[in-house]
Amino acid sequence: MQDGKYVILCIDDDPDVLMSLQIILEASGYVVKKAPDARAGLQAFKDLTPDAVIIDLIMEEVDAGLDLVKELRALNSKVPLYMLSSTGDYLYTTLDANALGLAGVFQKPIKPQVLLKLLETKLKGRKPRP
């Protein structure tokens, strides 16, 4: 929580997607922190302790997104993690959201209404972080 707003950490190696996420989320009253790769994402997670994290499934390395999810889950089991994935990605077909402890999976291209509704439902009533 920052200035009474929820902090969303977005990790994606595509700067254009990051920018779109930022515009949509900031216009809807969230604070957005961006990380361009898994390593920066991990560091930002430790520094910021965000209220939710959106991670791209396929980054510079094929399964970098999955590894990051496992690491973040190990660090903190409470923060909701969302995965960004492309329909038809071969990893997506074998992705088991529950087993990974994901709060949800978003399809690329981003559909603002879906994204915002999911975040709102998840974060509503959640106590602000110190």
Added chain:
Amino acid sequence: MADILEPCLSAQEVPENVPFRNEPAMERATAEKDLLPLDRELEERLHWLIRLRWFAGTALFIGTWIAPPLLSVRLPIGPLTAVAGAVLLCNLFLYLSLKSLDLTPRRLRGFFYLQISLDWVAVACTVYLTGGILSPLTLSLAFHLVIGAILLSRRACYLLSIAAGLLPGAMAMLTILQVVPGPVELPQDTGIAPLTAVWIWCGLTLFFLIITYLATSISGKLREKEAALLESEHAVDRAYQEMESLYQLGQVVNSTLDIDEVLRLIAEHATHLLGGKAAFLRLFDKSRKQLYVGGTYGLSRAYIDKGPVDVDKSLVDLEALRGGTIQVYEVGDDMRFQYREEARREGLRSMLSCPIRAKNRSLGVIRVYTAEPHVFTEPEQKLLLNIANLGAVAILNAKSYSELLSLDHERVWFARTTHHELRAPLAAIQSSLEALPYAGPLNDTQQDLMERMRRRVQDAFDTIRDLLDLAAAQRLDDQDTIEPIRFEETIRPLLEAAREQAKAKGLSLVEQLDTGDCLVQAEPEDLRRIFSNLLSNAVKYTPAGQVTIGARCTEGWLDAWVQDTGMGISAIDQIRVFRAFYRSAAAKASGVVGTGLGLSIVRQVCERLGGTITLTSQEGIGTRFDVRIPLARMETPESTVLTSQT
């Protein structure tokens, strides 16, 4: 006597001496314990002699008692009756012994000599008692010469005929010299003149020699014919077995496309067919001029791994690669052999090697080794060549298939990678377009332009998805390795998406699913490709009414259908709609956007799953697609059962 019988035996054994190598070595070893054809004949003849002897003994007995009153001669009835009794008694003993004895070839021959000896003793006694050289029974010795001609060698027969001549001659001489007394009941015999005795003796001997000559000539011819017949019978038998074995080998090696398995099978069959100990099949690496391990049978790991064979160092292989067939009698001593010491340690003795050739080039070399020194015959060399030729075809098949498979994997990998690379920028564009209104209000023209861009990007997405689906639909993966999945559970999410689509167009989606827990051998993506295409087509091309999806399990099959009340497909287009990139004029005119790949993908997936797709349609009324895919087969120990639960 043994050496007298032997020449005749080996003459008839000829066909057996030709190595019958296309029997496995084990079978040959047991076959040798059995009786050879000649021994079997000897056994039959022994029975025949025993049958004849019953008649001979009985005839002697009857003759002894009826000849004196009938022919007015005086015979020593008592001793002759004793001889007849002894003959019959001995015959009974021989008969019982032959029945109860375990007949080995050795015993059979011993038995034969025993019978012949006993017969000669009986004949000598009878001749002596019935008048010595003057007895008409001396002629009965001729019967024994004929029997001898059937069973003994020519040399033995002549020895026998001389003995037959000497026997009455010696008897006459001993009587004349009064060394033995003449039979008392025959006073006329006591007064025989020595000269008459000599003449009779000469005549008898000549008679015996002529009989022997005639009998041995005839039986010799017969034996030759019999041997030739036996030989050709064996040749036919051998050829048949070879043909049968090669046919089986052909079936076995062509039953798999796994190259390692093919090579191993060829090595195994070559070993068995040639009755060898082991086989080594090496493939030729042209660039390195080396032979590397292909398939082996009967060899230790240490021997197999002893190292690659440099073709330049191995003259045997060099010669074989050039198309020759080479045999080495003792591999441990042959200088042409690269690994002599290793071969000696492995217990390999003789070797036959030939090239594995196809399309005029050598793919490799096959070697068959024996555990004992052996000279490979010409038929054996031809057999190995045939095995190698058959193997070459199977190797080429398997190689082509494995190359095809790796190309196919590369193609699918390429399609997936390209797919991601193509989608990523489009996804960024689309996401940016979606974010645009959040950056500030748009005027109407901007809004319109944005909608147009969004639509076109979506079209590009659809095309990319269909291209990937098409690549996946055509892949060659082994369907059997795929885990069975529940049909209804898998397509449920698709139905939800289709219901949303239908609702947006004011259509209703009707479900008639009755498949319970039916399992199909398919990947979830395969079912998505089939049913999401069919459902989305049905919704897209139906302006009003309803879309129905139904499915049920019947014997071994899952029958599913997607039916709509849409615009229908003309008769001519019904044939074309399954072609890639084909879109009917009516579909284009309807304004619905599509790639023309959907139905082509559906058909290819159905066919890869071992199923079919058919369509029935009437323009203006609607279309129905029927999909039929096989249910997963569950292997149980007792039988194969189908997973139909309904």
